[in-house]
Amino acid sequence: MDRSMTLVLPRTSRRGLLLSGGAAFSAAYLPKIARAGGATDKRLIVIVLRGALDGLSAVAPVGDPDYVRLHGALALSTGGPNPALALDPFFALNPGMPVFARMFRERQAAIVHAVATAYRDRSHFDGQDVLESGFAGPGHTSSGWLNRAIAELPKGDRAALKGGLGVGAVTPLIMRGGAPVVGWAPTGLPQAADDLATRLMDLYRQTDPALATSLAQGLGIEKIAAREMGEARPQGGNEAQLMRRVAEGVARLLAPEDGPRIAALAIDGWDTHANEGGGGGRLAMLLGGLDGAFEAFQQTLGAAWAGTTIVAITEFGRTARINGTVGTDHGTGTVAFLAGGAVKGGRVIADWPGLSDANLWQNRDLRATTDLRAVLKGVLADQFGLSAAALGARVFPDSSGVAPMKGLIV
Amino acid sequence: MTAPHPLLVALNRFGLGGRGAASVYLSSAAADPRAFVMAEIEKPVPAPASAELQPTADLLKGLYDFQEAEKAARAAAPPPAPTPAPATADGVVAPKPPPAPTPFPQRVFRAEALARVRAGALASVGFHERLVAFWANHFAVAVSKAPFIRVTAGSFEREAIRPFALGRFADMLKAVEQHPAMLFYLDNQQSMGPNSRAGLNQKKGLNENLAREILELHTLGVNAGYTQADVTNLARIITGWTFAGREGRIGSPGTFAFVPNWHEPGAFPLLGKTYPEGGREQGETALADIARHPATADHVARKLASHFIADAPPPALVARLAETFRKTDGDLKAVTLALVRSEEAWSTPLTKVRDPWEYLIATTRLLGRVPEDPGPLLGGLNQLGQPLWSPSGPNGFPDTVAAWASAEGMKLRLDIAAQVARQTRDPPDPRDLLADALGAAASDATREAVARAETKQQGLALLLMSPEMQRR
Known part of the structure; x- marks a missing residue:
């Protein structure tokens, strides 16, 4: 909505600067390991950050003259205690994410800023439905865009054959739909005996085919998990540790030749209405957990890392001004993180709208100048060769006007 | 599709399942499943009671004392500097100290949880308990937020949900939004009118979390046509709604309190009506109006039917329940009876x-x-x-x-x-x-x-x- 509005925004000379961000770190560029195999060895992991991530505290526009005024006690700075990690002269990363900063320097991580879905209201429930369903508006909860993307893959494609992996006791909406999905949740339960499972499958086939389908999928993925992970399933731990361990578990399922290629997981807890913390505190702790997850993916995927793209997205951003309780309320524009050996990294990609009061969306939020669907389409197009037509009509319905972003993938 | 077995409608759609050790009980259910459900509705919703199930105010006093004692213990004996775990060649882990007594918040939580589990286990049909669980989820709080909620989630349900599950929606709404558990969960105890005396002094302001969820989740529903301005104005209207702390300066500790010094002064428009300045009553009047808003009736009717009948419930049934809600000014017993008496309840597949x-x-x-x-x-x-x-x-x-x-x-x-x-x-x-x-x-x-x-x-x-x- 309001796409035309972005055309009349004042442009500053920052834009050119932002697009070349990261050039200063080119000395740290590392040659990539040659990728083994063809397109079918591509992997995609989508992390849904539920609760609305404050993009202005995750990736701070320290060069914007209005940033400190608006973000007040939460504003990050590249000096002082808990200094933010400079990505380029304009943007700095929350100090909770040193691994992502390292990947950024190595050109295996990128950030898209001032990004949002097409949703412009401020309900988590609807915002997440839009984010995960891939529709332009709320009210569509029968399938998710990642599942429909799998359905669009050529029939013989390995990623299509293996289906998607949905993490958690409840499959996230983004991964629900007609394409086959296997589920996995970190748990310490002992296995039900095979014979019991077989008998129950027989009963369900006779009386309740829908339950039969669900259970069959649940039983299928458990076999790979048991083989690859032995007893080393994640158990408990604090939020940050859990993120890392779940990532490790997902990576172990994705790394083998016969594992799934596309996974989705959701991490709750980003709804920072009060005492959000700036460079240290709750948000920095959560971002540290996400950082640990990125590291665990890189370490555990091994050679498969080279063909992997990880995208971390959220339903919307938060207010540019902090609220009365040193937190932020529901907003609009935010960030998306991309990491992986397949990512053309070292860049903060932003058509920066500026934070002056006149430029804020509804005099309140960071204005979204990039449609998140363009980013996701760009990844799907370059990673799996999906056509713009399929992406515009079926993966993200009614979005043919949103062109896939080019050049995100190596 | 064929209609479900009436016994399964009674036991599964409306209840918590049959009790295996009580075949006598099953014969009465099987003889007339409708009457079996109706008989429970005519009884009062159970109110669990035991020495451990205290009023919220007492529980919060207990929490304040517990937190004070912890602070004092820390001050008296600062914990030793962390030392690396003793490394032993054979990997033997050093013996653990004896287990500490269960901390107060966890003790309360387990007592409340046990009461709820037992209420479910002992119920005749379990329809009352299903309604309690439904409304507790409608007005959700989360113990993961803080020990404050861990201590009060159970008493919140006992005090703000159970008494009204077959009562008036407006009464439940008021009890919920003025309960310390909800005020804390959705941050309203921190929300300060920017132009209130305290707000001007402390340069603090609104937190619109509770106001938004009242409109989006608790009453009208997400697409009911309210605006950001309605959310902000409701947040202003309910500034000063909080609860008294340990010191009891603004009321009896752990009970709802209205603090005039925090209340944003002025008249504010909300959903097309302007609410004149009126302190605590300003918010109570607004809540009462929102409770009887037609969109609230639609929202509640849809949620109830989606819960008990089908993900996509028959539209005629939803309309009938909403109409009952509107006609009876939100009498939840009337709405519930309309649901159980509906033809759809007994014919829609499970x-x-x-x-x-x-x-x-x-x-x-x-x-x-x-x-x-x-x-x-x-x-x-x-x-x-x-x-x-x-x-x-x-x-x-x-x-x-x-x-x-x-x-x-x-x-x-x-x-x-x-x-x-x-x-x-x-x-x-x-x-x-x-x-x-x-x-x-x-x-x-x-x-x-x-x-x-x-x-x-x-x-x-x-x-x-x-x-x-x-x-x-």
Whole structure:
């Protein structure tokens, strides 16, 4: 909505600067390991950050003259205690994410800023439905865009054959739909005996085919998990540790030749209405957990890392001004993180709208100048060769006007 | 599709399942399933009581004392500097110190959880308990937020939900939004009118979290046409709604308090009507109006029908329930009776799947157990993704078939059923159990699968996983 509005925004000379961000770190560029195999060895992991991530505290526009005024006690700075990690002269990363900063320097991580879905209201429930369903508006909860993307893959494609992996006791909406999905949740339960499972499958086939389908999928993925992970399933731990361990578990399922290629997981807890913390505190702790997850993916995927793209997205951003309780309320524009050996990294990609009061969306939020669907389409197009037509009509319905972003993938 | 067996409508759609150890009880249910459900509605919703189940104010005093004592203990004996774990060549872990007594918040939580589990286990039909769980999820709080909620989630349900589950919606709404648990969960105790005396002094301001969720989740529903300005104005109107702290400066500790010094002065428009300055009454008047707003009737009707009938409930039924709500000014007993008396309730196929709470309580009832320890059931809820009183957000746990009949969810249910069966010492003959709990409502295929099981344990696990135990 309001796409035309972005055309009349004042442009500053920052834009050119932002697009070349990261050039200063080119000395740290590392040659990539040659990728083994063809397109079918591509992997995609989508992390849904539920609760609305404050993009202005995750990736701070320290060069914007209005940033400190608006973000007040939460504003990050590249000096002082808990200094933010400079990505380029304009943007700095929350100090909770040193691994992502390292990947950024190595050109295996990128950030898209001032990004949002097409949703412009401020309900988590609807915002997440839009984010995960891939529709332009709320009210569509029968399938998710990642599942429909799998359905669009050529029939013989390995990623299509293996289906998607949905993490958690409840499959996230983004991964629900007609394409086959296997589920996995970190748990310490002992296995039900095979014979019991077989008998129950027989009963369900006779009386309740829908339950039969669900259970069959649940039983299928458990076999790979048991083989690859032995007893080393994640158990408990604090939020940050859990993120890392779940990532490790997902990576172990994705790394083998016969594992799934596309996974989705959701991490709750980003709804920072009060005492959000700036460079240290709750948000920095959560971002540290996400950082640990990125590291665990890189370490555990091994050679498969080279063909992997990880995208971390959220339903919307938060207010540019902090609220009365040193937190932020529901907003609009935010960030998306991309990491992986397949990512053309070292860049903060932003058509920066500026934070002056006149430029804020509804005099309140960071204005979204990039449609998140363009980013996701760009990844799907370059990673799996999906056509713009399929992406515009079926993966993200009614979005043919949103062109896939080019050049995100190596 | 054929209509479901009336006994399954009573026990599964509206209840918490048959009780395996009580075949006498089943015969009365089977004789007239409608009357069986109606009889429970005519009784008052149970109010669990025991020495441990105290009023919120007393629980919060306990929490304040606990926190003071902890602080004092820390000050008196600062913890030793962390030392690296002693490394031993053979990997032997150093002996742990003896377990500390259960901390106050956890003790309260377990007592409240046990009361809820037992209420479910002992209920005749379980329809009351289903309604309580439905409304508690509608007005969700999450214990994961802080010890404050861990201590008050149970008393919140006892004080703000149970008394009104068959009462007036407006009364429940007021009790909920003025309860310390909700005020704390959605941050309203921190929200200060920017132009109030305190706001001007302390340069603090609004937190619109509670106001937004009142409109979006608790009453009108998300697409009901309210605006950002309505949210902000409601937030202004309810500034000063808080609860008294340990010192009791603004009231009896741990009870609702209205603080004029925090209240944003002025008249504010909300949903087309302007509310003149009126202190605490300004917000109470606004809430009463929102409770009888036509969109609230629609929202409540849709949620109730989606919960009890189908993910996509018959539109005529939803319209009838909403009409009843509007005509009776939100009398939830009238709305509930309209639901149970509807033709659709007894003819719509049982396509919903029990949520983890319903599944685990139904398991407990099938086995004729009345737990003394809530631990195993709480553990099962955690594993199945529905930790008690701890949804991931104020919108509560999902209420759809897709959410609970997921691949991983069904696999976990099977693991739990196998575990329960494995851990049931001296299990009853599962054929008898099936006859006692389901009677003629069981399908031939289920009867056969249970009868053909290799062991009693396996038969019990199959019965627990049968469609008759999963669908409702």
